[in-house]
Structures are given as structure tokens and as C-alpha cells.
Amino acid sequence: MKYTKRIKEAVKEKNLLKLLIVLIFFSILSSGVSLFFSQRSNAMKETISSSKIYPGLNLKTRKQEADIYTLFISQPVSDIEKINDPINQWVNQERENFKKEVQSYETSLKENDFSAHLNIQTDTDKLADNLYNLELESYQLTGGANGTTKTKTFLLDLKAEKFLETKDIFSIEEESLTAIRELFYEELEKEKIDFVFENLVEERMADDDSWRVSIHSDSVSFIFDQYEIAAGAAGDIHVSIPMEKIKAHLNPSFAKRISLEVPEEEVVEEEIVEEERIEKEEKKEPLKADDKYIALTFDDGPHLKVTPRILDILKDHEIKATFYMLGNQVDYYPGIAKDVYDQGHELASHTMSHKDLTLLGAGQIREEIQRTTDSIKKATGAYPKSIRPPYGAYNDAVKNLASEFDLPMVMWSVDSLDWKNRETQAINQEVMSTVHSGAILLLHDIHATTADALPVLLKNLENEGYEFLTVSQLLEYADLDGVGPYYNVKMNE
């Protein structure tokens, strides 16, 4: 108003110079205002869109299932491109290599009806505010009994927007480097690994710029992929030096940073653990044999954006569902896992990292199940009520361990194919043409399109007379207990 008046005055006075100055001033001011607002909204976006446990970071999860391979990738992302680039580069390269391998084995994979497998997971460790140790592990199996594991580590200083290098982590005076090497050999000795090639170890340890280390609050691990320093039979090698021993040889400012700053979230986490939770009593109304029942299940979450959307939709319809959560996702988004539980939904385990359990040894399977149960318990105070092995893949070892943890194995009888058909109409058609009473319906709370499809889908199911139960209610109704696997619940029998 004020400016329009001045413009008018300027025009009236035919003072073009004055008009120009006023216009320039106005445009600078308005661009300043819009810049201010866009920065504000970016900042808001940042606070909303990052994990509370690992501020500034998020998990990006991708999943692909083709005829001859399955792929599951979960990697950290930030708002900073130059941080994302090297991570993407490594992940993409692993993915490219895998696809090339799959292509070259295509005939034999098809002949043996075998599905190749790539799983990339991230272990995130917060060492101090804005300081993260990221350990990306890629496991691929394209044939044969044993897959190959590759590890890449990043020590991310989010504040400085860079990755720390050897010189930032360790004291690089010759004295310290020698001491670190000695500590390394001492620990390597203890590991008693067969077929270690001394010359390769020496070569790698001599070149401190090439060290691949993973930093934890209690240890520093040196990591070597399969074949790097030993014969293939030795697999990948992790040599851990206790922090107490190596501490003196760290770069002093790095040592100060990781030992003095106590991550504030730890306190919050403890509060959740200490909080006594009473299992919510589910309302048990007698079910009628003639009625139609269905259990909605959501896999692979919790997801930062999609899960809250799905919770809102379920709330609108007063429907309780079952969420098969990944421990890694729960660790990033414990608050969302807690929301799911607080809103009366059922929590269930989908393992820690979405690995094909049939490819793991008993010890690793146990660890996958135990760690997921711990994560869910820590975030929500509740134990998962059942387990769904990734890819629906199980064998006797998986079955025995599920039973050891008292977790019924629950599959699905109706696949919405929401991971494949990222489109509302297609998801609806797929479900409505295959749904039946007693069905366990598979959906995923990681695709926005699934949340898009849900309101119409729920309406259609309601119109057909379906009532919604959690998985354990459905099993209980059919008097099913034990390990399973359960694909659906037989009704009217």
C-alpha cells in the first residue's frame, strides 16, 4: 500500500529514476521476504522430516521383487546433497554389480527356480551430536550356498557437512600409527582366523588412508571384505580394538568430541524403557460365524510420512490393524512405533533388517528376532505378537526359533501387490477380486500410494460387509495357536 502510493507518486511526478529506485527496493524487499519464508519452511521441513533419534538423517527404503531376484535397500539420507552423493554412489554400484551378476546367471537361476538376493542395510550409531558412524552392509547371493558381504563405512560430521578421514579420527604421528597397528595385530591374533595373507594385511595397514574403520563408543573396528586379507573361506573380517586401548591414539579433538558429548536422546530412551506398560485389554466381542472378517497387515515400516497417514485413515474408520515392523526402522522412528501401539494397533516383528532368513545360520536368525523384539519393546513398551519372515521365506530353523520366541509365523492370503502396482485403482482391483473371509491382507506402510489407496479400499471392504480384526484376534477366533505358518483363517468350520 505504502509502496503502491510511492509508485503512483513517482509516476505522477514522471520521475522515472525515483520509480526505478522504488521498484528495485520493493523487489529486493519482496524477494527477501520470500527467501525468509522459504528458509523457514525448509527448516520446518527439516525438523518434521528427520528422525528424532538421529536428527538430520532419515532412512530411505527401497524394495523390488522380480522373477529371479529380490532386492531390499535401506540407506541413510540427509538434506545435504554432497553427503548423499558418496552414499548413493556406493549403493548404486552394489546394485549395478548385483544386476550384472543376476543377468549372467539368469539361465541357471531360472532352471533352478532360485531367486537371487540383494540386501543393503545401515547400522547407524550416534557418537555425539551431529556425528554419526554409518556402517553400510551389502549382502548378495546370486547362486551357490554362501553370499558375499561387503561393508562401507562413513563417519559423518553433519554439522561440518563432511565425512571424517583417517587424519580427523586418529592422531597421525608415526608413534600413534605404529601403536594402532600393534593393537590391531594383537586383536587379529586373538581372532585366530585361518588363511590370513600376512603380506596383504601389512600392505593395508601400512596405508592408513585406506583404513576402513567403524567407530563405536566402546570400540574401533577395522573392516575387511571377503578376499581382502584372507582366503575366501574366512569371509569378511572385523577386528575390534577396545576404545580404552585405542583412545590415547585418537585425534585429540575427535576424542574430546566423542567422549564429552553425551547424546541427549539417551535420557529420553531410558524414560520409555522404565515406563511401566500394561497390556491393553482388547475388547472381546463374540464373533459370529456368518460374519466376514479380515486382518489388515502393514509391512516394512514404520515410515516417517506414510505410517502417520495410514494411522489417521485407520482412525477415521475405527479399524485396528497389525504392523509388521522392521527393527531398523523402529530404531530410527521409535515415536511412530509408539503411536501405532498407543492407537491400539497390534505390533508384530518383520525382523531387524529384512534379510532372507533361510540364508542365515541359526545364530544370525536368533539375533535378527531378538534385536527386533528388543527394539519394539524399547520403543513402545510392548512385545510383538507374531512374526512375518521377510519374503515369506522360512525353513525349519526359522520355525524352531519363532517358536522359541513364542511368535506365531503369519504369512498372508491376499497380496495387495501395492509394492508393484503403485496405483490406487490397481491396488483396489487386486484386493477386491481376491479377498475372502478370514483373509490376511498384505499391505506396506512405506509407499505413499498405499496410503492413497486406503480410504477407497476400506470403504469397499466395509460395503462388502467385512469386519476388521488384528492378526492375533483372527488366530484366536479360529483357535489357532502354535507357530504356524498361517496364511489365512478358516471360517465357518
Ligand code: ZN
Ligand atoms: Zn517385507
